[in-house]
Amino acid sequence: MDDTASGKLQIYSVEEEDPKGATCIVRCVGGRVRAGQRFEVDRDVDATADTPPLMLDWINRYERPVDFIGPPHSAKVHLSGEGVATLTRGCILSSVSPPLTVGALIANGEVLRSVYGAVAPALGVAVRVRSINLNWRGPTVTLRIDLPDFPEPAPQEWLDAGLDTVQCHLQFLAVENLSVREWKPPAGAAIAVTPVGEGRRVRVEVVGDGVDLSCDSSDSVLVGHMSAFRKNSDGSDGGPRMFVNRMDSRRYDSLPDPSEAVHFERL
Numbered sequence: 001m002d003d004t005a006s007g008k009l010q011i012y013s014v015e016e017e018d019p020k021g022a023t024c025i026v027r028c029v030g031g032r033v034r035a036g037q038r039f040e041v042d043r044d045v046d047a048t049a050d051t052p053p054l055m056l057d058w059i060n061r062y063e064r065p066v067d068f069i070g071p072p073h074s075a076k077v078h079l080s081g082e083g084v085a086t087l088t089r090g091c092i093l094s095s096v097s098p099p100l101t102v103g104a105l106i107a108n109g110e111v112l113r114s115v116y117g118a119v120a121p122a123l124g125v126a127v128r129v130r131s132i133n134l135n136w137r138g139p140t141v142t143l144r145i146d147l148p149d150f151p152e153p154a155p156q157e158w159l160d161a162g163l164d165t166v167q168c169h170l171q172f173l174a175v176e177n178l179s180v181r182e183w184k185p186p187a188g189a190a191i192a193v194t195p196v197g198e199g200r201r202v203r204v205e206v207v208g209d210g211v212d213l214s215c216d217s218s219d220s221v222l223v224g225h226m227s228a229f230r231k232n233s234d235g236s237d238g239g240p241r242m243f244v245n246r247m248d249s250r251r252y253d254s255l256p257d258p259s260e261a262v263h264f265e266r267l
Contacts, residue, residue: 006031007095021080042092054081124191163228172217184210224267
C-alpha cells in the first residue's frame with residue numbers, strides 16, 4: 001500500500017476561494033491522501049512554483065466527510081494557506097511529510113468527528129493518561145486518556161450537566177516489545193509514534209511525569225468509549241458521566257469498574 005508521504009492531488013476545479021482558503025474538486029493521483037496533511041505545488045510539474053505549504057483541512061465524498069482517499073478517487077476538499085491563490089485547474093499537489101502523529105493513524109475517525117466535527121483534537125500532545133489495559137488477544141494495549149480540548153460547540157446536554165472534560169480509549173493493535181518503565185497514573189503525557197522497519201509498523205512512546213512506556217504496534221489505531229465528565233477538584237474522574245456511544249450510554253452512567261472486561265478490552 002502506498003504511504004502518505006507520496007500522496008498527490010490534481011486540481012480539477014476551484015469552487016470557492018477567499019484569502020484564507022479554497023474549496024476544490026480534486027482527484028487523487030498517487031499514494032494515500034489524508035485530512036490534516038500539508039501539500040505543496042509539485043515542482044516536477046511546475047518548476048516555477050514557490051508557494052508556502054497548504055493544509056488539507058477536510059475531505060468530502062458524496063457529501064460525507066472521510067479521513068482519506070486513494071487513486072483514482074475524486075473528492076471535494078478544503079485547502080488553506082497563503083498559496084491558495086495560485087491553485088489552478090490541472091496543477092499537482094504533493095504531500096509534505098510531517099512528523100507522524102497518533103491522530104494520523106486513527107482508523108475510525110468518525111468517532112472523533114461525531115463530537116468534534118471536522119477539526120479533531122490533538123491526541124498525542126498534553127493528554128492525561130488514566131489507565132492501561134493489556135489483552136493477549138491481538139495482542140492489544142488500550143490507554144484511557146483525557147483529551148486536551150473540550151469541543152466547541154459541545155453537546156447541549158453536556159453543558160447543562162456542567163461537564164468539562166472528554167475521555168476516550170486508544171487501542172494499539174498487534175503489539176510487540178512492550179516495556180513499562182514507570183506507571184503512576186493519572187499522568188500528563190505525550191504520545192509519540194515513529195515508523196519502524198517494514199510492514200506498516202510504528203514505535204509508540206508514552207512519556208510524561210509519572211508514565212514511561214513504549215511498544216511496537218500496527219499503524220492502525222482505534223478510538224472508542226468516548227465520554228464526558230466533570231473533573232473533580234483533586235483531578236479524579238469519578239462521578240457522573242455521559243457516553244457518546246448508544247450502547248455505552250445504556251450500560252453506564254459513571255466509569256465502570258476495572259473488572260468490566262467488555263468495556264476495557266473491547267471498543
